[in-house]
Amino acid sequence: MTTKNNGAYVRTPLIAGNWKMNLDHQQAVTLVQKLSWTLNDARHDFDEVEVAIFPPFTDLRSVQTLVMGDKLPLRYGAQDLSPEDSGAYTGDISGAFLAKLGCSYVLVGHSERRSIHGEDDALVQRKTQAALKHGLTPIICIGEGLETRQAGDHIEFTLSQLTAALHGIEAKDVAEAVIAYEPVWAIGTGEVAGPEDAQEMCAALRARIKELYDAETAKSVRLLYGGSVKAANVASILRGRDVDGALVGGASLDEAEFANIVRFEHHLLTD
Numbered sequence: 437m438t439t440k441n442n443g444a445y446v447r448t449p450l451i452a453g454n455w456k457m458n459l460d461h462q463q464a465v466t467l468v469q470k471l472s473w474t475l476n477d478a479r480h481d482f483d484e485v486e487v488a489i490f491p492p493f494t495d496l497r498s499v500q501t502l503v504m505g506d507k508l509p510l511r512y513g514a515q516d517l518s519p520e521d522s523g524a525y526t527g528d529i530s531g532a533f534l535a536k537l538g539c540s541y542v543l544v545g546h547s548e549r550r551s552i553h554g555e556d557d558a559l560v561q562r563k564t565q566a567a568l569k570h571g572l573t574p575i576i577c578i579g580e581g582l583e584t585r586q587a588g589d590h591i592e593f594t595l596s597q598l599t600a601a602l603h604g605i606e607a608k609d610v611a612e613a614v615i616a617y618e619p620v621w622a623i624g625t626g627e628v629a630g631p632e633d634a635q636e637m638c639a640a641l642r643a644r645i646k647e648l649y650d651a652e653t654a655k656s657v658r659l660l661y662g663g664s665v666k667a668a669n670v671a672s673i674l675r676g677r678d679v680d681g682a683l684v685g686g687a688s689l690d691e692a693e694f695a696n697i698v699r700f701e702h703h704l705l706t707d
């Protein structure tokens with residue numbers, strides 16, 4: 437499990453739910469209400485384990501209204517943003533708009549953006565800069581495909597994505613940022629990287645951040661694992677000392693399952 441220091445985590449674990457293109461704004465309100473009741477009933481301590489959700493753009497205003505109105509200790513963010521601030525970019529969404537909607541985070545460079553929309557490392561770097569400019573914490577997604585893993589080049593490949601995304605980004609921003617390691621072959625497939633694989637990659641990512649910046653920055657940055665995370669496997673994945681949380685896709689659409697993932701510490705105690 438992530439190293440604890442005097443009973444507290446060195447880094448606050450983060451469980452993030454990426455809804456992808458699921459749930460309209462009315463369904464979003466229902467799910468957020470149910471999730472909040474479930475976590476409330478379980479007396480979840482949001483300071484101990486942070487929870488964030490990533491609904492589609494069209495849901496964000498409704499989620500903001502609910503979170504603010506009911507003072508929910510839940511954070512939320514968007515699944516993408518434009519590298520630009522404003523202008524003739526039909527269909528794109530500015531980080532400024534997301535900040536205005538109370539978003540804390542934004543996903544950047546998700547593998548589905550990279551594969552379906554052709555986003556490359558240079559664009560991911562620009563989006564990372566845009567997020568920071570507008571006061572949003574980027575969750576930078578990186579990870580190898582199956583062929584790269586089978587060829588044994590997964591660490592080198594993922595480190596190169598990391599290095600490219602962080603090009604020109606200052607240490608203080610990296611210290612606050614989140615990096616999500618999502619091996620493409622494990623996304624939505626039921627195939628999950630073993631706890632050792634997740635830990636091996638997160639250790640390599642932290643070591644690279646130490647090389648690029650310094651030990652303090654490497655100690656602060658939070659590293660998540662994503663790819664077929666479920667309540668049944670989350671506890672073993674988060675045992676890795678460099679793994680600080682999970683980016684959850686499909687299982688974040690079910691409030692009971694997602695709440696059980698958020699309460700992974702409970703499984704650690706009962707395992």
Ligand SMILES: O=C(CO)COP(=O)(O)O
Pocket residue numbers: 454546618622623624625626662663664665683684685686687
């Ligand atoms: O892509 C993911 C989260 O961003 C992972 O999705 P699944 O949890 O559905 O595999």
